[in-house]
Amino acid sequence: MINAIEKNLQRGIHLLKSISDDDYANTTIPPYYSSIGCHMRHILDVFSCVLNGFKDDYINLTKRERNELVENKTAIGIAYFEDIINQLKQISSKDLDSNIKVTDDLGLGKVTANYTLAAILMQAQSHAIHHFASVGYVIHQLGIELPDEDFGLNSTSLKKTLRVS
Numbered sequence: 512m513i514n515a516i517e518k519n520l521q522r523g524i525h526l527l528k529s530i531s532d533d534d535y536a537n538t539t540i541p542p543y544y545s546s547i548g549c550h551m552r553h554i555l556d557v558f559s560c561v562l563n564g565f566k567d568d569y570i571n572l573t574k575r576e577r578n579e580l581v582e583n584k585t586a587i588g589i590a591y592f593e594d595i596i597n598q599l600k601q602i603s604s605k606d607l608d609s610n611i612k613v614t615d616d617l618g619l620g621k622v623t624a625n626y627t628l629a630a631i632l633m634q635a636q637s638h639a640i641h642h643f644a645s646v647g648y649v650i651h652q653l654g655i656e657l658p659d660e661d662f663g664l665n666s667t668s669l670k671k672t673l674r675v676s
Contacts, residue, residue: 512607512629513599516636520558520599522643523551524592526650526658527585536583540652547649548582550642555581555591557635562598565611565628572615602628640664 526547527535535548556575564570580587607629614623644663650656657663 512632513602516599516632516639517596519636519639519643520592520596522658522662523554523639524589526646526662527551527589527592529658530585530655532583532585534653534655535585535588537649537653540649543645545645545649546582547646548585548588550646550649551588552578552581552591554639554642555588555595557638558595558599561628561631561635562595564613565602565606565609568609568611570611570613570626570631572613573621599632602632607632 530547535551536546538544538546538549553575556577557572559576560572560574561570578587578591581591582588607627609628611626611628611631612623613626613631614621616622640663647657647663
């Protein structure tokens with residue numbers, strides 16, 4: 512599980528190493544006007560909540576860092592990715608079975624549920640892939656090449672097939 516998450520997060524690092532700070536922070540793309548940096552910061556904030564909360568057996572997904580510097584500077588974004596990956600590598604297989612309370616706001620107020628660390632990491636991974644797909648749209652609009660053909664695709668998604676007549 513940790514290897515799969517790391518591989519996905521490495522895609523983010525690869526992208527950030529290949530774009531300028533201006534493209535990273537660009538908020539001109541409709542319809543949401545969210546920058547690549549905004550999506551990356553949001554992805555990493557969720558992982559940070561999980562990793563910080565795991566230490567106390569309580570994860571509050573509404574208490575995200577929201578460091579705007581991460582949204583504007585690729586070097587700071589890369590450092591945040593690397594920090595999250597390093598923390599993930601410290602998780603043992605025994606830790607993955609740990610029971611944790613997780614709080615989030617589902618739109619009508621905060622709700623708390625019981626999870627395992629593995630379950631919340633799976634959710635964070637799916638969330639990251641979803642946001643990578645949104646980043647893929649922004650990348651395309653900015654005329655930037657995707658870092659790889661699977662960027663933003665869930666492994667369970669159907670892949671387009673080339674049909675030859």
